[in-house]
Amino acid sequence: MLTPFADKAKADGVKVYHLNIGAPDIKSPDSALEALAGFKFDHLAYSNSAGMIELRTALCTKYYSSVGINVGVDDVLITTAGSEALSFVFHAATDPGDEVLVMEPYYCNYNTLAKMNGVKVVAVHTDIRKGFALPSAAEIEAHITPRTKAILICNPSNPSGVLYSKSDILSIADICRAHDLFLISDEAYREFCYTEEPYFSALQLEGMDDNVILIDSASKRYNLCGARIGALVSRNKDLMALITKFAQARLCPPVLGQVAAIGAINCPPDYFRATREEYIARRNYTIDRLNRIPGVFSPKPDGAFYTVAELPVDDATAFCKWLLTDFRLDGETVMLTPAEPFYGTPGMGRNQVRVAYVLEVHALERALNILEKALLTYNER
Amino acid sequence: MLTPFADKAKADGVKVYHLNIGAPDIKSPDSALEALAGFKFDHLAYSNSAGMIELRTALCTKYYSSVGINVGVDDVLITTAGSEALSFVFHAATDPGDEVLVMEPYYCNYNTLAKMNGVKVVAVHTDIRKGFALPSAAEIEAHITPRTKAILICNPSNPSGVLYSKSDILSIADICRAHDLFLISDEAYREFCYTEEPYFSALQLEGMDDNVILIDSASKRYNLCGARIGALVSRNKDLMALITKFAQARLCPPVLGQVAAIGAINCPPDYFRATREEYIARRNYTIDRLNRIPGVFSPKPDGAFYTVAELPVDDATAFCKWLLTDFRLDGETVMLTPAEPFYGTPGMGRNQVRVAYVLEVHALERALNILEKALLTYNER
Numbered sequence: 001m002l003t004p005f006a007d008k009a010k011a012d013g014v015k016v017y018h019l020n021i022g023a024p025d026i027k028s029p030d031s032a033l034e035a036l037a038g039f040k041f042d043h044l045a046y047s048n049s050a051g052m053i054e055l056r057t058a059l060c061t062k063y064y065s066s067v068g069i070n071v072g073v074d075d076v077l078i079t080t081a082g083s084e085a086l087s088f089v090f091h092a093a094t095d096p097g098d099e100v101l102v103m104e105p106y107y108c109n110y111n112t113l114a115k116m117n118g119v120k121v122v123a124v125h126t127d128i129r130k131g132f133a134l135p136s137a138a139e140i141e142a143h144i145t146p147r148t149k150a151i152l153i154c155n156p157s158n159p160s161g162v163l164y165s166k167s168d169i170l171s172i173a174d175i176c177r178a179h180d181l182f183l184i185s186d187e188a189y190r191e192f193c194y195t196e197e198p199y200f201s202a203l204q205l206e207g208m209d210d211n212v213i214l215i216d217s218a219s220k221r222y223n224l225c226g227a228r229i230g231a232l233v234s235r236n237k238d239l240m241a242l243i244t245k246f247a248q249a250r251l252c253p254p255v256l257g258q259v260a261a262i263g264a265i266n267c268p269p270d271y272f273r274a275t276r277e278e279y280i281a282r283r284n285y286t287i288d289r290l291n292r293i294p295g296v297f298s299p300k301p302d303g304a305f306y307t308v309a310e311l312p313v314d315d316a317t318a319f320c321k322w323l324l325t326d327f328r329l330d331g332e333t334v335m336l337t338p339a340e341p342f343y344g345t346p347g348m349g350r351n352q353v354r355v356a357y358v359l360e361v362h363a364l365e366r367a368l369n370i371l372e373k374a375l376l377t378y379n380e381r
Numbered sequence: 382m383l384t385p386f387a388d389k390a391k392a393d394g395v396k397v398y399h400l401n402i403g404a405p406d407i408k409s410p411d412s413a414l415e416a417l418a419g420f421k422f423d424h425l426a427y428s429n430s431a432g433m434i435e436l437r438t439a440l441c442t443k444y445y446s447s448v449g450i451n452v453g454v455d456d457v458l459i460t461t462a463g464s465e466a467l468s469f470v471f472h473a474a475t476d477p478g479d480e481v482l483v484m485e486p487y488y489c490n491y492n493t494l495a496k497m498n499g500v501k502v503v504a505v506h507t508d509i510r511k512g513f514a515l516p517s518a519a520e521i522e523a524h525i526t527p528r529t530k531a532i533l534i535c536n537p538s539n540p541s542g543v544l545y546s547k548s549d550i551l552s553i554a555d556i557c558r559a560h561d562l563f564l565i566s567d568e569a570y571r572e573f574c575y576t577e578e579p580y581f582s583a584l585q586l587e588g589m590d591d592n593v594i595l596i597d598s599a600s601k602r603y604n605l606c607g608a609r610i611g612a613l614v615s616r617n618k619d620l621m622a623l624i625t626k627f628a629q630a631r632l633c634p635p636v637l638g639q640v641a642a643i644g645a646i647n648c649p650p651d652y653f654r655a656t657r658e659e660y661i662a663r664r665n666y667t668i669d670r671l672n673r674i675p676g677v678f679s680p681k682p683d684g685a686f687y688t689v690a691e692l693p694v695d696d697a698t699a700f701c702k703w704l705l706t707d708f709r710l711d712g713e714t715v716m717l718t719p720a721e722p723f724y725g726t727p728g729m730g731r732n733q734v735r736v737a738y739v740l741e742v743h744a745l746e747r748a749l750n751i752l753e754k755a756l757l758t759y760n761e762r
Binding site for chain 1 (some may be wrong): 404418423516606
C-alpha cells in the first residue's frame with residue numbers, strides 16, 4: 001500500500017531503510033545451495049502430491065525428531081509454503097461461515113486466506129502494554145460460539161514477536177479440548193526464540209492428536225522465502241486424507257524448492273545458533289533504542305524478528321506515508337509498516353507500527369536515528 | 382486410485398508401461414537448465430507477488446508476441462502453475478453456487494478446484510464418435526442458467542486431445558458475448574497442435590477484453606512440470622486487481638521455477654518443432670494401432686498428447702485394475718486411466734480410457750501389443 005511512495009522516493013535518489021518487510025538478509029545454508037547445484041535433471045517431473053519422500057523423511061527424522069516432535073512421514077504433507085498449508089487447513093477444518101479465533105495483532109494475510117476459504121476470523125485482543133501476553137481462558141472462551149471451529153496461533157508471532165510458553169500452550173490446549181476445537185499452530189518462526197526455555201510446539205501436546213495441526217515453513221528458518229516450501233503436519237488421519245485430495249488437485253509443490261529444502265535440513269546446528277545470536281543483538285539494540293525515543297513504547301519480544309511499537313502520533317499510517325513522501329535526513333528515510341491492519345478490532349493499533357529488525361545493527365542505528373528525528377519534526381509541523 | 386496396484390505390480394518385478402500419466406519424457410530446454418545453473422543467491426528472497434518482472438516481460442515480448450497475442454506486463458500475473466491460476470479465476474469470477482460450463486470429457490481436477498472455490502461445474506457433453514467436436518451453440522446455450530458465469534475450455538484438451546479451430550473459438554465467443562460470460566481458456570497444451578492451421582488463442586478475440594481469461598503453464602510447453610510455474614492473463618483490469626489481492630496473500634510464486642521459466646522462454650524455436658514432430662509420430666502410431674485392435678475405437682486428436690479410446694469392455698475401471706493385478710505378458714503390463722472421472726454426466730465414459738502417448742514409439746508398440754493381448758484374454762475369461 002505504501003510501496004508506490006517508497007518506489008517514488010527511491011526514484012528521487014532517496015535511500016530507504018526497510019524496517020517494513022519480514023525479508024531477512026541472513027544467508028541460506030550452504031547445504032541448500034549445494035543440493036540445488038547438485039540436482040541434475042533432463043526434464044523436471046512432478047513430485048508426489050504430498051511432496052518428495054526424501055523431504056518428508058528428512059523433516060521427520062532429522063528436523064522434527066531433533067526438536068522433540070515425534071511424527072511419521074504420513075503425518076507430513078509438503079505444501080507451497082505456509083500460505084498453502086493454512087489455506088488447506090481453513091478449507092478442510094471449516095464450513096463456510098465458520099469462525100476461527102486468532103489473537104490480535106495477527107499476520108494480516110490470515111484475513112485474505114480465511115476469506116478465500118469462507119472462514120470468519122474472530123480477533124481476541126492482546127495488549128501491547130502487557131507485552132501481548134496470552135489473555136485468560138475466560139477472555140478467550142468469551143469469543144467462542146457454536147460456529148467456532150479452531151484457535152489459530154502464530155508462535156512466536158508475526159507481527160508482535162510474542163512467544164508463548166509451554167504453560168500458555170497447555171492452557172490453549174485445555175480450551176480446545178473443552179470445546180472440541182482444532183488448534184492450528186503456525187510455527188514458521190520457531191527457530192527464532194530468544195529465551196533459554198526450550199520451545200514447546202503444539203505437536204508436543206499429549207492426547208490432542210486429532211486436534212493439533214502444525215503449519216510449518218522453510219522460508220524464515222532457512223532464509224528460503226522464495227523457495228515456497230512449507231508443510232502441514234497432523235496426526236489426524238481423516239483430516240490428512242481430506243487435505244491430500246486438495247493437494248492432488250494442484251498436482252505437487254515446487255520441486256526445485258523441495259530440493260533446496262532437503263539440502264537446508266542438512267545444515268549444521270551452528271547455522272541456527274549464529275542466526276539466533278545475530279537476531280538477539282539486533283533485537284536488543286532495536287528495543288532499547290526505540291524506548292529511548294520520547295513517546296515511543298515497545299515491549300521486548302522473545303521471538304521472531306518483529307516488534308510492534310507505539311508512536312507519539314495519532315495516525316501511524318499517515319506518519320508512515322509522510323516518512324516516504326516528505327521526510328529526509330541527509331537524503332535518507334525509513335519505511336515502517338502501520339500496525340492497524342494486524343488488528344481485527346476496529347480502531348485498534350492506530351498509533352502503532354510493526355518494526356522488522358532485519359538489518360545489521362549499524363543500519364538499524366541509522367534507521368532509528370532517522371525515526372527519532374522524524375517524529376520530532378512531524379510533531380512540530 | 383490405481384497407483385497402489387501399479388506399485389504392487391512393480392514390487393513384484395513386473396514392468397509397467399505408463400500410458401496413464403501426462404508426464405512427458407521430452408528434455409527441458411537447455412536454456413532453462415543454464416538459467417538455473419547461472420542463478421546465484423545468498424539468500425532466496427520473495428519475488429513480486431505478480432511474479433518477477435523479467436519473467437512477465439519475457440512472456441509478453443518474447444513468447445506471446447511471437448504467437449500473435451498482444452498483451453502488456455500488467456495483464457500477466459505469474460502463478461504457482463496453471464492450477465493456482467484457475468483457482469484464482471474461479472474465486473474471482475464467481476460467487477458461491479455459481480456455475481461454469483465445461484465440455485466433457487474434461488480434466489478431472491477442475492472438479493476439486495471448482496469445489497474448493499464454491500463453483501459448480503456443469504458438463505456439456507461431447508461425443509467420442511464425433512471426435513469430441515464442439516457442440517452447436519444451441520446445445521451449449523441449453524445449459525446456461527442465471528447462475529452461469531463462465532465457459533471454461535481446455536484447448537487443445539486434456540483428456541480428449543480435441544483442438545478447437547478459430548471458428549470454434551469465435552462461436553464460443555459469441556455465446557459469451559450474448560450471455561455476458563467469462564471465457565476461461567486453459568491453453569497449457571497450445572504448443573502441442575498437429576494441424577497446419579495456426580493456433581487461435583482466446584486472447585486473439587477482438588472486443589472481448591473484459592471477458593477473456595487465459596490460463597497458461599510452463600509445465601508441458603517446456604517440460605517443466607515440477608517447476609510449478611503458470612500464468613493468468615487478462616485485459617480485464619478490475620478482475621486483475623482483485624486477483625492481485627489473492628496473489629499478495631500467498632506472497633509470491635516459486636522463485637527457482639521462475640528462473641527456469643525465464644531461461645526456457647529463450648529456447649530456440651526448433652525446440653517446439655522437434656517436440657511437435659516427435660508427438661506427431663507418436664500420435665500417428667498410437668491412433669492407428671489402437672484402431673487395429675478389435676473392438677477398440679479412438680478418434681484422431683489434433684492436439685495435446687492424449688486420446689480417449691473406447692474399449693470392448695463394460696467397465697474400463699475394472700479392466701484397468703485387472704491389467705495391474707492379474708495380467709502380464711512376458712512379465713510386463715500397461716497402465717491406463719479410466720475415462721469415467723473425466724465426465725460430469727453420470728454413466729458416461731464407462732467403457733473408455735485415456736491414453737497418454739508419452740513414450741517413445743518402440744515402447745508404445747510394446748504397450749499396445751500388451752493391450753491387444755490383454756483385451757483378448759479379459760474377454761475370454
